[in-house]
Amino acid sequence: MLDRLFGGDTFVATTRALDAAALRHQVIANNLANVNTPGYKRQEVQFEAQLARALAQRDNPCVRACTPISAIKPQVVTINTTSMRNDGNNVDMETEMVQLAANTLTFEALSDRIAGYFSGLKAVINGR
Amino acid sequence: MSIASSMQISASGLTAERVRLDVISNNIANVNTTRGADGQPYRRQQVVFAARQAGGAFAAALAAARGEGRNGQMTGAGVQVTAIEPDRTHDFKIVHDPGHPDADANGNVRLPNVEPIVEMVDMIAASRAYEAGVTAINSAKQMQQRALEIGRAS
Numbered sequence: 001m002l003d004r005l006f007g008g009d010t011f012v013a014t015t016r017a018l019d020a021a022a023l024r025h026q027v028i029a030n031n032l033a034n035v036n037t038p039g040y041k042r043q044e045v046q047f048e049a050q051l052a053r054a055l056a057q058r059d060n061p062c063v064r065a066c067t068p069i070s071a072i073k074p075q076v077v078t079i080n081t082t083s084m085r086n087d088g089n090n091v092d093m094e095t096e097m098v099q100l101a102a103n104t105l106t107f108e109a110l111s112d113r114i115a116g117y118f119s120g121l122k123a124v125i126n127g128r
Numbered sequence: 129m130s131i132a133s134s135m136q137i138s139a140s141g142l143t144a145e146r147v148r149l150d151v152i153s154n155n156i157a158n159v160n161t162t163r164g165a166d167g168q169p170y171r172r173q174q175v176v177f178a179a180r181q182a183g184g185a186f187a188a189a190l191a192a193a194r195g196e197g198r199n200g201q202m203t204g205a206g207v208q209v210t211a212i213e214p215d216r217t218h219d220f221k222i223v224h225d226p227g228h229p230d231a232d233a234n235g236n237v238r239l240p241n242v243e244p245i246v247e248m249v250d251m252i253a254a255s256r257a258y259e260a261g262v263t264a265i266n267s268a269k270q271m272q273q274r275a276l277e278i279g280r281a282s
Contacts, residue, residue: 035257
């Protein structure tokens with residue numbers, strides 16, 4: 001019963017995306033902390049593409065069994081191929097700040113969505 | 129957990145940039161110091177930053193067991209100052225000033241290898257990086273507050 005309340009695709013996908021946003025904030029904070037570290041290579045979080053693929057194929061029973069939405073984990077990858085400066089560091093402060101602002105807004109939108117889901121449930125339970 | 133550790137990461141960046149600012153201030157303060165503890169003129173100091181890896185072997189094994197950080201890709205744990213090293217690549221400046229107490233037989237004085245303009249540029253870079261860290265901490269705080277509002281009676 002409760003599984004069905006909290007196991008819907010939308011709810012699971014939203015909570016996963018919230019986890020990914022929290023991890024992405026951590027990665028951006030680490031990139032910013034290392035903006036002056038020689039040789040540091042920036043990291044980023046890959047998540048949305050996998051989630052979109054799983055959501056697009058969710059009606060396929062095989063895909064649903066093999067890679068359920070709840071199993072999708074955000075991946076941290078290191079970008080080794082570029083360099084911003086002579087010391088080998090490839091952190092671009094402007095890009096990171098834009099991503100930080102965008103990620104904060106994403107996090108707030110997602111948590112608003114989850115809070116809205118809960119208040120909808122509450123309205124149904126109370127019947128008003 | 130995750131948001132709290134991103135605050136720790138940003139805090140490590142703030143600490144490192146603060147140490148760098150301290151060293152820069154010390155260089156500027158000693159721009160005319162001709163007699164140090166070893167009898168030599170003051171030698172410019174530089175900080176060495178290194179990326180800090182999360183927790184070492186145990187944390188890596190734990191994360192792997194929990195299915196995090198596949199392929200050895202974990203988020204870093206911020207930055208640390210590994211050393212404060214003297215700058216030996218630039219020579220002391222030599223100025224002709226026979227009246228100076230530290231002048232040699234030819235009337236030349238050796239002055240520290242501190243370039244005030246270089247120090248100023250470093251100082252701006254350090255304070256910008258510090259500001260970026262403060263912004264990241266404020267964002268983390270905002271996100272954490274918003275997460276606490278989930279499930280609160282509205």
